[in-house]
Amino acid sequence: MDYIIHILILIGIYAILSISLNLVASAGIISVAHGALFGLGAYVYAVLGATFHLPFSVALVFSSLATTFTGILLAVPSLRLKGDYLALATFGFAIIAYDIFDNLLLFTKGPMGITDIQGPDFPFQVHGKTWYLFLVTAFAVVTYLLARRLLQSPWGRVIRAISEKESLVTFSGRNTYRYKLVTFAFASFWTGVAGSLYSSYLSYIHPSNFLPMTSILILCMVVAGGMGSLTGSILGTSIFICVPEVLRFLNLPSSVAGNTNELLFGLALILFMLFKPQGILGKYLSLNE
Amino acid sequence: MRTDGEHDPGIILSVSNLTVAYNGNIAVSSLTFEVTRGRILGLVGPNGAGKTSVINALLGIAPKVTGSILLAGSSLRDLRSYQIVRLGIRVVTQQTQTLNAMSVLENVLMGMPEDESDRFVSAFFWKKALTKGETKRKADALALLSLVGLNGDPDAPAGGLSYGQKKRLEIARTLAGEPTVLLMDEPTAGLDTGGVGDVCQMLKAIRSSGKTILLVEHNMEAVRDVCDEIIVMDFGKMIAFGKPEEVLANPRVLEAYIGRGEHG
Numbered sequence: 001m002d003y004i005i006h007i008l009i010l011i012g013i014y015a016i017l018s019i020s021l022n023l024v025a026s027a028g029i030i031s032v033a034h035g036a037l038f039g040l041g042a043y044v045y046a047v048l049g050a051t052f053h054l055p056f057s058v059a060l061v062f063s064s065l066a067t068t069f070t071g072i073l074l075a076v077p078s079l080r081l082k083g084d085y086l087a088l089a090t091f092g093f094a095i096i097a098y099d100i101f102d103n104l105l106l107f108t109k110g111p112m113g114i115t116d117i118q119g120p121d122f123p124f125q126v127h128g129k130t131w132y133l134f135l136v137t138a139f140a141v142v143t144y145l146l147a148r149r150l151l152q153s154p155w156g157r158v159i160r161a162i163s164e165k166e167s168l169v170t171f172s173g174r175n176t177y178r179y180k181l182v183t184f185a186f187a188s189f190w191t192g193v194a195g196s197l198y199s200s201y202l203s204y205i206h207p208s209n210f211l212p213m214t215s216i217l218i219l220c221m222v223v224a225g226g227m228g229s230l231t232g233s234i235l236g237t238s239i240f241i242c243v244p245e246v247l248r249f250l251n252l253p254s255s256v257a258g259n260t261n262e263l264l265f266g267l268a269l270i271l272f273m274l275f276k277p278q279g280i281l282g283k284y285l286s287l288n289e
Numbered sequence: 290m291r292t293d294g295e296h297d298p299g300i301i302l303s304v305s306n307l308t309v310a311y312n313g314n315i316a317v318s319s320l321t322f323e324v325t326r327g328r329i330l331g332l333v334g335p336n337g338a339g340k341t342s343v344i345n346a347l348l349g350i351a352p353k354v355t356g357s358i359l360l361a362g363s364s365l366r367d368l369r370s371y372q373i374v375r376l377g378i379r380v381v382t383q384q385t386q387t388l389n390a391m392s393v394l395e396n397v398l399m400g401m402p403e404d405e406s407d408r409f410v411s412a413f414f415w416k417k418a419l420t421k422g423e424t425k426r427k428a429d430a431l432a433l434l435s436l437v438g439l440n441g442d443p444d445a446p447a448g449g450l451s452y453g454q455k456k457r458l459e460i461a462r463t464l465a466g467e468p469t470v471l472l473m474d475e476p477t478a479g480l481d482t483g484g485v486g487d488v489c490q491m492l493k494a495i496r497s498s499g500k501t502i503l504l505v506e507h508n509m510e511a512v513r514d515v516c517d518e519i520i521v522m523d524f525g526k527m528i529a530f531g532k533p534e535e536v537l538a539n540p541r542v543l544e545a546y547i548g549r550g551e552h553g
Contacts, residue, residue, distance in 0.1 A: 146413065153412030154398075154423065157391075161399050164388045171348070171382075172400050172466060173374035174407070182409050 005129040011234075011241050012136035013198050016143045018221040018233040020190035023147050025227045026156070027183045028163030030083070032215045033074060033090035036097035037188050039210025041067045041195020046114040046205055047107055056120040056200060064192030071188025072181065079180050094212040101207040113206025117199050136197055143190050147230055150186070159183055160228070213262065220269050226279025235280055240265070301326040301501045302347075302470055307356035309342040309525075316342035318525040319356070324470065329492060329502040331516035331533065333509070335545055339525040340505040341383065344472050347503075348380055349373045360470065375402070377469035381476050383505075385455045389448030393439065393458060396447050397430035400462030433461040437491065453484045460491060471495065471502045477511050489514050509537065521545065 021034045044066045048059040078089040101108050108114065120135060150156050161169045162176050169176050199205050217240060225236025244261045252260060272279065302324040309317040317339040324330045332340045345351040347358060349370045358365040365373050379400075388396050405411060406419045406426075434443060437457040439450075447458060456476065463471060473492070477485040485508060492502060492515045506512050512519060513533045521529040521536055523545040529536045536542055 149415075150409075150412045153415070154406045155409050155412045157395055157398065158407060161388050161391065161395075164390055165386060168386050168388065169399065170371050171374055171380055172403075172462075173371050174403050175369075175371050186409070 002129055005133050007241060007245055009129065009133050009136050009201060011238050012133070012140040013194050013201070014218065014221065014237045014241055015140045015234050016190050016194040016197070017218045018225065018237045019140075019143050019147050019230050020187035020194075021218050022222045022225075022227065022230060022233045023150065023159075024184055024187045025222055026151060026163055027159040027180050028166065029079070029180055029184060030087040030219075031090045031184070031187075032087055032212075032219060033093040033097075034187075034191055034218045035210055035212065035214030035216070036094040037067045037071055037074075037191035038195045038198070038214065038218075039097060039101055039207075040070055041192035042199035042205050042210065043101060043108055043114070043195070044192070045196035045199040046117045049118045049200065050114055050116055053118070056118065056196075060193060060196040063196045064189050067192035067195065068185050068189040071191070072185050075181050075184040075188075079177060079184065091212065091215070094215045098207060098210060098212055101210055108207070111207060113204055115204045117203045117205065119200045119203065132201055136201070139193055139197060143193070144230055144234070151228075151230070155179070216269075217265060220265050222279075223269060223272055224279055226281040229279065229281035232279055232281030240268075299326055300324070301361055302503070303357075303359040304343075304347075305357045307343065307346060307354070307358065309339065309346050309351045310353040311342075311351075316351075316525055317346065317522075320522070320525075320527055322520055322527065322530070324501055324503055325517075326501055327496065327499050328517040329496055329504055329515050331512045331519035332503060332505045332522065333507070333512055333519055334522035334528075337524075338522040338545075340522055341474060342525075343522075344380065344474050344503075344505060347373070347378060347472060374466070377467075378472060379463045379466045379468035379470075380472040381459055381463050381474065383474040383478060385452065385459055387447045387450070387455045387458055387462075389446065391447060392444045393434065393441070393447050393450070394427065394430055394443035396458055397433055397461050397465050398426055400465035401426055401430070402466055430461075430465060433465055434458075436464070436494075437461040438487065453480055456480065456484075456488070457491075460488075464495070468500060471500055472505075473502060474505045475507060476504070477506065477508045485511055513537070 017034055017038055021031065024031050041063045044063040045059045048054045048062055049056070054062070074090065074093050078086055081089055102110055104110070151160070158169060158174060158179055162179060166176050198209075221236035221240045222233055223236070224239060225232030225234065243264060247257055247260060300323045304323070305321045307317055307320040308315065320339075320343065322330070332343060334340055342351060346354045347365065349365065349368055354366070360376055360378060363376065365376070388399060391399070404422065406422050411419055431443060434440070437460050439454060439457050439461065447455065450458060460476070476492070477488050480488065489511050492504070496502060504512070504516060516533050518531060519533050519536050520527055521539070521542045528545060529539045529542050
C-alpha cells in the first residue's frame with residue numbers, strides 16, 4: 001500500500017509541474033527549463049530547511065519566490081526568442097542549472113546531496129505517507145483550479161490567442177511579451193511549490209534528481225496529455241510516472257532499466273508528434289500555426 | 290496639402306517625407322500625404338509600388354523608417370506596434386487573420402481594447418462588475434457579428450468558416466477595437482463580385498460612423514465606388530493624388546498600370 005501511495009505522491013508533485021508547464025505551453029512557449037526550476041525549488045527548500053531550520057511553510061514560500069524570480073530572469077531575455085530558439089535557450093538553462101547543483105558544494109553539497117531535509121510542520125503533524133498524499137493532493141488541486149480559472153478568464157483567452165497567432169494579438173493593442181512573462185512567472189512559482197514538496201517528502205536530494213532529462217520528462221507529460229488540456233496533463237503525468245514503475249516488475253538489470261525508460265520516453269514523444277500531435281486530450285493541433 | 294507643423298483637427302493622419310527601406314532597398318521614398326477625418330483615402334499602384342510598406346511603417350513593423358507620422362498630432366515614430374494600435378489605428382491585413390482554434394465570438398472579443406478584465410489578477414478575483422463587463426463585451430461582439438452579416442453559431446470554431454466569412458470576421462474583430470483610423474490592405478482580394486459589393490457597402494457604413502479608412506486596393510471598381518480621394522504610387526513614389534475619376538484618367542497613372550500589363 002505504501003508503494004502505491006508513494007507513486008500517487010509522485011504523480012501529485014509532477015502533476016503540479018505538468019499543469020504549470022501546460023499553462024506556459026498554452027501561451028505558445030516551449031520551455032525545457034521546468035525541471036531545472038523544480039530542482040532550484042527543491043534545493044532552496046532543502047538549504048533553508050536543513051541549514052537554517054526554517055519552518056516548512058516559510059521555506060516553501062521562499063523557495064517558490066526564488067523560482068519565480070529566477071523564472072523571470074530566465075524569461076526576460078528568452079521570451080524575445082521564438083519556437084526552437086526559445087526551447088534551446090531554456091534547455092541551456094537546464095544544463096547550467098544541473099552543473100550548478102552538481103558543483104556549488106557550499107550550498108548543494110554537490111554529488112553528496114543534502115540529507116535530513118525536514119518535512120511539514122503544520123499544527124497537525126503530517127506523519128506517514130497517507131498524510132503526505134493529502135498534502136500533495138491539496139496543492140495539486142489548488143494548482144489545477146487556479147490554472148483552469150486562468151485559462152477560462154479573459155487573460156487565458158489572450159494567451160491562447162498568442163499561441164495561435166501572436167501578431168494578431170499585438171495588433172489588438174496588447175503587449176504579448178508582458179502576457180507571456182507573467183504566465184511564465186506564475187508557472188515558475190509552482191515549480192518552487194513542487195520542488196519544496198519533493199524535497200521535504202524524500203528528505204534527501206542530489207543533482208541526479210534534476211538532470212536536464214527531468215525537464216524533457218515534464219514536457220513529455222504535457223505533450224502526451226495534450227497542450228491546452230489540464231486534465232490531459234494529469235493523465236500524461238500518470239502515464240509517465242507509472243510506466244517506469246511497471247518496468248520494475250520486469251526485473252531488468254538496473255543499468256538496462258534506466259536506459260529503457262529514456263528510450264521509451266523518447267519513442268513516446270516521437271510517436272505522439274507523428275500520430276497525435278495534439279496529445280491524448282489536447283485541443284490544439286500545433287503551436288504558432 | 291499642408292506642410293506646416295501645426296495640427297489641423299480635420300486631419301487625422303499626417304505622413305511627411307516617409308522613406309521605408311528593406312536591406313538597403315528603398316520601398317517608399319519621401320512620401321507625404323494626409324488623411325482627412327471621416328474619409329476614405331485609397332492607396333493604389335502596381336505590385337511592388339510600396340503600398341504595403343506604407344501600411345507596415347504606420348504599424349511600426351517596417352525595419353527602417355525615416356520621416357514623420359502623426360496620428361491626431363501625436364508622433365507614431367519609435368512606438369511599438371501594440372502602442373500604435375492603442376492610439377487608435379487598426380489593420381485588416383491582406384492575408385486573412387483569424388484564430389482558427391477559437392470560436393467566432395472569441396475572435397471578436399480578442400479585437401476589443403484591453404481593459405480591467407484582461408488583467409492577470411482579475412482571473413482570480415473575478416468581481417461582479419467584471420462579469421458584467423464581460424457580458425457587455427459579449428453582447429457588443431454579437432452586435433458586430435450581426436453588422437458584418439455573420440449570423441451563424443458564435444460558438445463555432447472560426448476555422449470552419451469560408452474565406453469570405455473569415456474576411457468578415459476579421460473586419461468585425463478590427464471594428465471591435467473602436468479604431469479612429471482603419472488600415473485595410475486589399476480587403477476585397479479573393480472575393481467574388483457579390484463579396485466585393487458587400488465589402489464596399491461595409492466600408493461606406495464604417496465611414497458613415499465617422500471612422501477614417503486608408504484603403505490599399507487593386508480592385509479599381511471598388512476604389513471608384515468607395516474612395517473620396519486616392520494616391521497612386523509607383524516605385525515607392527507618389528505619382529498622382531486627387532479624386533478617383535480624375536486620377537484614374539491621368540496618363541501617367543494609365544502608363545504605370547496598363548503600360549506594364551496591370552489590370553484595374
